[in-house]
Amino acid sequence: MRLHINIDHVATLRNARGTKYPDPVAAARMCLAAGAHGITAHIREDRRHIKDDDVARLKAELAGAALFNLEMAATDEMVAIARRTMPDVVTLVPERREERTTEGGLEVARSAPALSRHLALLKGAGIKVSLFIAPDLEQVRASHALGVEQIELHTGEYAHEKAGELDRLREAARVGHELGLEIAAGHGLTTENVPALMAIPEIVELNIGHAVVADAVFMGIGEATKAMLAAMKKGRAA
Numbered sequence: 001m002r003l004h005i006n007i008d009h010v011a012t013l014r015n016a017r018g019t020k021y022p023d024p025v026a027a028a029r030m031c032l033a034a035g036a037h038g039i040t041a042h043i044r045e046d047r048r049h050i051k052d053d054d055v056a057r058l059k060a061e062l063a064g065a066a067l068f069n070l071e072m073a074a075t076d077e078m079v080a081i082a083r084r085t086m087p088d089v090v091t092l093v094p095e096r097r098e099e100r101t102t103e104g105g106l107e108v109a110r111s112a113p114a115l116s117r118h119l120a121l122l123k124g125a126g127i128k129v130s131l132f133i134a135p136d137l138e139q140v141r142a143s144h145a146l147g148v149e150q151i152e153l154h155t156g157e158y159a160h161e162k163a164g165e166l167d168r169l170r171e172a173a174r175v176g177h178e179l180g181l182e183i184a185a186g187h188g189l190t191t192e193n194v195p196a197l198m199a200i201p202e203i204v205e206l207n208i209g210h211a212v213v214a215d216a217v218f219m220g221i222g223e224a225t226k227a228m229l230a231a232m233k234k235g236r237a238a
């Protein structure tokens with residue numbers, strides 16, 4: 001079971017004042033020291049949190065030390081950044097400029113031709129690709145058909161306590177795993193809602209940002225990382 005901390009909102013806080021602090025790279029270092037297995041960052045088209053320089057510094061910091069998962073929209077600009085930076089994993093996400101955060105998953109079946117062109121460029125560079133999708137069997141099957149290694153199931157609706165969502169996640173994870181896909185999950189996860197999610201054995205990776213950075217305000221990012229790891233362990237043991 002892997003925990004990747006998404007450090008975007010350390011950069012959000014920094015950018016609110018245009019200062020150099022708090023530094024997301026320093027935060028990444030502390031998360032790893034506390035036991036996180038990797039770092040996730042989302043470079044958005046509008047650069048509202050993570051900036052190009054952060055991506056380059058994260059790569060330098062993490063190279064050979066921990067996994068670097070770079071989230072991005074499937075666009076020519078972003079794929080070129082990935083091919084220059086060479087993160088370990090690229091997670092392709094849908095992106096709309098006006099959204100507050102990533103709302104919903106990729107429409108894989110509908111955008112298969114465009115996605116497969118970007119996928120070929122990323123795979124050609126030797127980068128593992130994960131697709132961020134809703135826990136929907138049509139999307140799971142379309143992701144498999146496209147030839148990716150991993151899917152990340154969107155847990156936003158689960159975090160909003162939508163009825164039946166845990167069952168949808170369980171079924172999507174089971175079918176994805178059966179097809180040979182590696183199963184990650186993320187969005188809106190907290191120490192409160194992670195234990196129940198961990199009852200799904202096929203999920204081997206979580207990408208968590210907002211709640212960890214929020215907890216870090218009160219306990220520091222190292223302790224917040226440890227608390228999330230403990231919540232994961234509690235759920236797996238149950």
Ligand code: PXP
Nearest residue numbers: 102132186187188207208209210
């Ligand atoms: N996974 C993906 C693909 C995301 O886009 C995000 C948000 O950037 C996260 C995980 C982390 O979500 P949260 O900040 O709500 O923990």
